[in-house]
Amino acid sequence: MRILGAMLLAAMVISPATADELTGTLKKIKDNNKIVLGVRDAAPPFSYLNDSEKYVGYTIDICGKIVDALKKDLSLPNLNVQMLSVNSSTRIPLMTNGTIDLECGSTTNNVERERQVAFTNSHFVTASKFASKKSSHIKTIDDLKDKNVTSIAGTTNIVQLIKVNTERKLGITVQPARDAADAFLLLETDRAAAYVMDDVQLSVAIATSKDPSTYVISEEAFSPPEPYGIMLRRNDAPFKTFVDRVTAELFPSPEMVKIYNKWFQSPVPPRGINYHYPMSAALKKALAHPTSSPDPAAYQP
Structure with a gap:
């Protein structure tokens, strides 16, 4: 039974x-x-x-x-x-x-x-990182000081960006983007020095860009896994x-x-x-x- x-x-x-x-x-x-x-x-x-x-x-x-x-x-x-x-x-x-x-x-x-x-x-x-142009020589989060940085509105990534900006007093101007295409366009056209997003999505955006060799993803992350x-x-x-x-x-x-x-x-x-x-x-x-x-x-x- x-x-x-x-x-x-x-x-x-x-x-x-x-x-x-x-x-x-x-x-x-x-x-x-x-x-x-x-x-x-x-x-x-x-x-x-x-x-x-x-x-x-x-x-x-x-x-x-x-x-x-x-x-x-x-x-x-x-x-x-x-x-x-x-x-x-x-x-x-x-x-x-x-x-x-x-x-x-x-x-x-x-x-x-x-x-x-x-x-x-x-x-x-995944983990939250940032993409930038190699020519800008931005390697760490602290290197984003006083720069325009974009992320997608409504995501955990933009919350993490704002949090780090406040805690480290970096003076970053946060530019909310409508979606991934909008965010990457800001980076591509130099209206943003960096784009904060999950590393896998950054990899995808770079791979599908006009010239993938132009961009690099940070080693430093805004978050744990x-x-x-x-x-x-x-x-x-x-x-x-x-x-x-x-x-x-x-x-x-x-x-x-x-x-x-x-x-x-x-x-x-x-x-x-x-x-x-x-x-x-x-x-x-x-x-x-x-x-x-x-x-x-x-x-x-």
């Missing part, structure tokens, strides 16, 4: 969507035969529009695995998958008001955000349990290595650029031992 009881409990934990009474997001998806994914138009290789106006990317592929599991567990083979464009300023409000069900981009999971939303197991680990997570609503334990189960099965698997290599170690459409961005030790740890912790210490290799 004890063994049977344990098996029944495991089944409930592993497949919460098979219960007769669904709640929260699982019920919303089942009742409407629809899931709404919050996606980014221009955040390659995580989430962006390709030449066919189709959303593709590393996080899109991961969300696709979650959608496949929902189709199976909710018996919705024809589940309608709607993609809704979000940005750094709208993604959290659209999640909390119920407009989107999963946010499939490059959102940092931190303690402050977890007061508003929840995250599933981290699918990427930071996890990216797929965002979902708070206080929805059944849905989080479901998504956590799917990602916990995917992340340590060979399939996840294929997904990573497809977007970071191979030519990426539409321009066929290979970012040559190897998996970091911190990310290897996160994928081998899936966690949704916002604590940077959990990702130290």
Whole structure:
């Protein structure tokens, strides 16, 4: 009887969507035969529009695995998958008001955000650094003193920039940018001496620029390792349990290595650029031992 009881409990934990009474997001998806994914138009290789106006990317592929599991567990083979464009300023409000069900981009999971939303197991680990032109000879954060520096409005990066600027009394003029393209244009046209963002996104921006050899990424970081997570609503334990189960099965698997290599170690459409961005030790740890912790210490290799 004890063994049977344990098996029944495991089944409930592993497949919460098979219960007769669904709640929260699982019920919303089942009742409407629809899931709404919050996606980014221009955040390659995580989430962006390709030449066919189709959303593709590393996080899109991961969300696709979650959608496949929902189709199976909710018996919705024809589940309608709607993609809704979000940005750094709208993604959290659209999640909390119920407009989107999963946010499939490059959102940092931190303690402050977890007061508003929840995250599933981290699918990427990065650190906040800055890009500058080699000709400017800016190597450290202190070298940014009295300079114009840009970052994207609504991101953790601009918060970190403002914090460091205040603490070190650097006199930096912070220039909020609308998105990654806008921020890099400020750097490219010398209206900003540096662009603060997650190191992987800086690598992507430089790789797709007119002359990648012009730019350099700082060694000094504004932050310890930071996890990216797929965002979902708070206080929805059944849905989080479901998504956590799917990602916990995917992340340590060979399939996840294929997904990573497809977007970071191979030519990426539409321009066929290979970012040559190897998996970091911190990310290897996160994928081998899936966690949704916002604590940077959990990702130290």
